[in-house]
Amino acid sequence: MGSHPHTPTPTTPAGRDGLAAILARPAEALIALDFDGTLADIVPDPDQARAHPGTVEALAELAPQVASVAVITGRPAGVAVRHGGFAGVAGLDHLVVLGHYGAERWDAATGTVQTPAPPPGVAAARAELPGVLDRFGSWEGTWTEDKGRALAVHTRRAADPQGAFDALRGPLGELAARHGLIVEPGRMVLELRPPGMDKGVALTEYVRETGARSVLYAGDDLGDLAAYAAVEKLRTDEADPVPGLLLCSGSTEVRELADQADLLLPGPGAVVEYLRALAGRLADRTG
Numbered sequence: 222m223g224s225h226p227h228t229p230t231p232t233t234p235a236g237r238d239g240l241a242a243i244l245a246r247p248a249e250a251l252i253a254l255d256f257d258g259t260l261a262d263i264v265p266d267p268d269q270a271r272a273h274p275g276t277v278e279a280l281a282e283l284a285p286q287v288a289s290v291a292v293i294t295g296r297p298a299g300v301a302v303r304h305g306g307f308a309g310v311a312g313l314d315h316l317v318v319l320g321h322y323g324a325e326r327w328d329a330a331t332g333t334v335q336t337p338a339p340p341p342g343v344a345a346a347r348a349e350l351p352g353v354l355d356r357f358g359s360w361e362g363t364w365t366e367d368k369g370r371a372l373a374v375h376t377r378r379a380a381d382p383q384g385a386f387d388a389l390r391g392p393l394g395e396l397a398a399r400h401g402l403i404v405e406p407g408r409m410v411l412e413l414r415p416p417g418m419d420k421g422v423a424l425t426e427y428v429r430e431t432g433a434r435s436v437l438y439a440g441d442d443l444g445d446l447a448a449y450a451a452v453e454k455l456r457t458d459e460a461d462p463v464p465g466l467l468l469c470s471g472s473t474e475v476r477e478l479a480d481q482a483d484l485l486l487p488g489p490g491a492v493v494e495y496l497r498a499l500a501g502r503l504a505d506r507t508g
Contacts, residue, residue, distance in 0.1 A: 227498060228240075228495060228498040228499055228502060229484060229486075229495070230484075231466060231483040231484045232483060232484060232485075233483045235456055235464075235465070235483060236466050236467065236482075236483020236484055237483075238456075238464045239435060239436070239437065239456065239464040239465045239466030239467075239483065240437075240466050241464070242434065242435035242464035243287075243435045243437060243464075243466065243499070244502060244503065244506065246434060246435065247286050247287050247288075247503045247506075248286075248287065248288060249288055249432075249433060249434035249435060250287045250288055250433060250434070250435045250436070250437070251287070251288055251289050251290075251291065251427070251428060251431055251433035251435070251436045251437070252283060252284075252287055252289070252290045252291070252436075252437050252496070253290075253291045253292075253293055253424055253427070253436060253437065253438045253439075253448070254290070254291070254292050254293070254438070254439045254440075254492075255292075255293060255294060255420070255439060255440040255441060255442070255444075255445050255448075255470075256270075256272075256292055256294040256296060256301050256304070256305065257270055257294070257296070257441075257442075258440075258441030258442055258470055258471060258488075258489070259439050259440055259441045259445075259470040259489060259492055260272050260273060260276050260292070260305065260489055260492065260493070261273060261276075261304065261305070261489060262488065262489050262490075270304055271304055271305075271306070272304065272305040272306055272307075273489035273490055273492075273493050274493075275493045275494075275497070276305065276306075276489070276493050277305070277306050277307065277310055277313070278497075279493050279494075279496040279497040279500065280307075280310075280312075280313060280316065280496065281310055281311065281312030281313050282312070282496075282497060282500035282501075282504075283496050283497075283499060283500040283503070284312055284313050284314075284315055284316055285312055285314075285315075286500065286503045286504065287503075288315075288431050288432075288433050289315050289316075289317060289427075289431050289433070290313070290315065290316050290317070291316075291317045291318070291319055291424075291427055292305065292307070292316070292317070292318045292319070293319045293322075293323065293420050293423050293424060293427075293448065294318070294319070294320055294322075295320075295321065295322055295420075295444060296320055296321075297320045297321060297325060298318045298319070298320025298321070298325040298326060298327040298334050299320070299325075299327065299334050300320070301318050301320055301327075302318055302327050302334075305318075307329065308329070308332060309332070310329070313329050314329055314330055315329065315330065316328075316329040317329070317427070319423045319427065320334075321368075321370055321371075321418065322418040322419050322420055322422070322423055323418065323419075323420070323422060323423025323424075323426065323427075324336070324337065324370050324418055336369070336370075339369055339370045339415075340370070340401070340402075340415045341400075342400030342401040342402050342415065343369075343370060343371065343372065343400075343402065343413070343414075343415070345399075345400045346372060346396055346397065346399075346400045346402060346413050347367065347372055349396060350365060350372060350374070350396065350413075353389075353392050353393065353396050354374070354389070356392075357388055357389060357392055361379070361380070362376070362378045362379030362380055362385065363375065363376055363378070363379055363385060363389075364377075364378055368412075368414075370414065370415065370418075371412055371413060371414035371415075372412070372413045372414075373410050373411070373412040373413075374389060374393060374410065374411045374412075374413075375409060375410045376389065376409050376410070376411075377409040377410075382409050383409075386406075386409055386411065389411060390404070390406065390411060393411050393413060396413070397413045401415070401416075402414060402415055402416070403415075403416045419444075419447040419448075420440075420444060420445060420447045420448040420451075421447030421448050421449075421450050421451035422447070422451075423448075424436075424438065424448045424451045424452070425451045425454075425455070428451075428455065428463065433463065434463060434464075435463060435464045435465065435466075436452055436455065436463060436464075436465045436466075437465070437466045437468065437499075438451075438452050438465065438466070438467055438468070439467075439468035439469075439470055439486075439492055440468075440469070440470065440478065441469065441470040441471045441474075441475065441478065442475055442478065443475060443477065443478070445478060446477060446478060446481075449467055449478065449481050449482075452465035452467055453465070453467075453481075466483055466484070467481065467482045467483045467484070468482060468483070468484050468485075468486055468492065468495065469481075469482035469484070469485050469486065470486055470487075470488055470489060470491070470492045471486075471487070471488055473485065
């Protein structure tokens with residue numbers, strides 16, 4: 222019993238309540254995890270990101286003891302599955318990967334990705350986009366990336382990347398608004414996508430689906446704030462509170478996330494150790 226790593230104690234009362242609920246009724250617990258920066262170390266080229274050593278083993282120890290393990294990521298679900306090495310692993314039968322912020326879903330039980338049809342606004346915007354680019358003289362040098370459920374216009378290859386970005390921001394905003402989409406600006410890229418695609422929505426819907434009565438969420442970046450907010454809403458619901466535990470991977474690098482976390486961990490290696498330790502504690506309770 223004493224061979225398992227120690228699980229650090231959450232620093233907040235709400236976090237301690239969340240951990241206690243997971244330990245008391247693990248079969249009703251949802252373990253939800255971001256991928257990049259949480260289960261995979263951050264690397265300069267995202268295509269080279271892979272799950273931290275020991276991740277799959279830790280999840281395989283933990284998953285059979287809880288209601289479900291879900292990886293929630295902005296990446297396509299299939300990419301996260303490949304980079305994580307999650308397919309065909311004994312013990313991970315109930316693992317779910319919610320990709321594109323929940324728009325895609327991969328279930329280990331079937332090994333298939335479910336991708337709902339894109340909202341009609343995406344198809345309409347796709348049809349109009351070349352004309353908009355041509356009308357504003359920005360066709361030359363821009364590159365449109367079709368993500369299926371979103372369209373991204375990259376201006377980095379234009380003769381004047383910043384000028385093209387600035388010139389297109391308004392027209393693409395109007396195009397998006399006409400078709401019920403939003404524009405998400407990035408580094409020399411403007412992405413047109415449906416509203417409401419975030420990790421908080423994905424997590425809340427999956428909690429409802431599984432009927433989980435406690436939830437752990439681990440993340441590392443600003444995109445995880447929506448999931449944090451969803452857990453906070455669940456655990457402060459006066460009518461039907463669901464205890465939750467918020468882990469921050471990477472300690473204090475993203476201050477906004479760290480300030481809201483119940484427990485700070487210094488990176489994916491520490492997250493994996495925490496999951497292994499939690500699996501060990503649950504095994505000790507039932508053994």
